[in-house]
Amino acid sequence: MLPIPIKKFIELFSELPSIGPRQATRLAFHLIASGKNTIQEIERSLSDIKNLKNCEQCFFIATAPSNLCFFCADSKRRKDLIAIVEKPTDLLSLEKTRTFNGQYFILGDLAKAGVLETAQRLRIKNLASRMEKEFPDKNAEIIIAISPTTFGDFTAQLITQEFKPLVKKITRLGRGIPTGGEIEFADEETLRNALERRN
Numbered sequence: 036m037l038p039i040p041i042k043k044f045i046e047l048f049s050e051l052p053s054i055g056p057r058q059a060t061r062l063a064f065h066l067i068a069s070g071k072n073t074i075q076e077i078e079r080s081l082s083d084i085k086n087l088k089n090c091e092q093c094f095f096i097a098t099a100p101s102n103l104c105f106f107c108a109d110s111k112r113r114k115d116l117i118a119i120v121e122k123p124t125d126l127l128s129l130e131k132t133r134t135f136n137g138q139y140f141i142l143g144d145l146a147k148a149g150v151l152e153t154a155q156r157l158r159i160k161n162l163a164s165r166m167e168k169e170f171p172d173k174n175a176e177i178i179i180a181i182s183p184t185t186f187g188d189f190t191a192q193l194i195t196q197e198f199k200p201l202v203k204k205i206t207r208l209g210r211g212i213p214t215g216g217e218i219e220f221a222d223e224e225t226l227r228n229a230l231e232r233r234n
């Protein structure tokens with residue numbers, strides 16, 4: 036019934052977060068109706084994000100031509116305070132509170148299966164050796180800003196074990212965020228409170 040290009044479009048876009056087949060179909064017809072200029076602009080935007088690279092320190096998006104992101108490159112931010120988050124969108128939610136003035140570290144999406152991927156374990160190990168080198172006096176602080184889900188709790192335990200011998204303080208952000216709730220969707224006030232009253 037549908038031409039192949041539209042079918043292909045729906046197939047691809049249905050795979051994206053928050054978009055199901057119905058939304059993808061609606062989107063396809065909306066774009067066709069919007070005309071060539073709009074579609075070309077979207078093509079250009081896709082091509083631009085294709086070339087972005089991760090920050091070599093925290094895995095957020097680096098600000099070209101630097102290998103670092105906006106946050107890691109900012110000399111006014113504290114280096115001895117690191118919030119470990121799951122996703123870039125969690126970072127943005129925390130940043131919006133304007134309460135946090137440290138560095139971030141992105142772990143990558145936690146799989147629902149309950150096992151950390153090798154790449155994620157490696158990220159944690161690399162951060163640990165960096166902390167060991169940069170803070171031989173162990174005077175840094177780690178904030179675990181991972182959503183209080185079952186697997187989030189498991190990951191938090193793992194991080195605590197890894198960093199306990201290396202830093203002076205490890206806190207978990209979570210108070211005020213309902214169990215099973217997600218940091219990404221918590222409102223600013225809740226997150227600000229969770230940051231200020233972390234334990």
Ligand SMILES: [Zn+2]
Nearest residue numbers: 090093104107
């Ligand atoms: Zn960075």
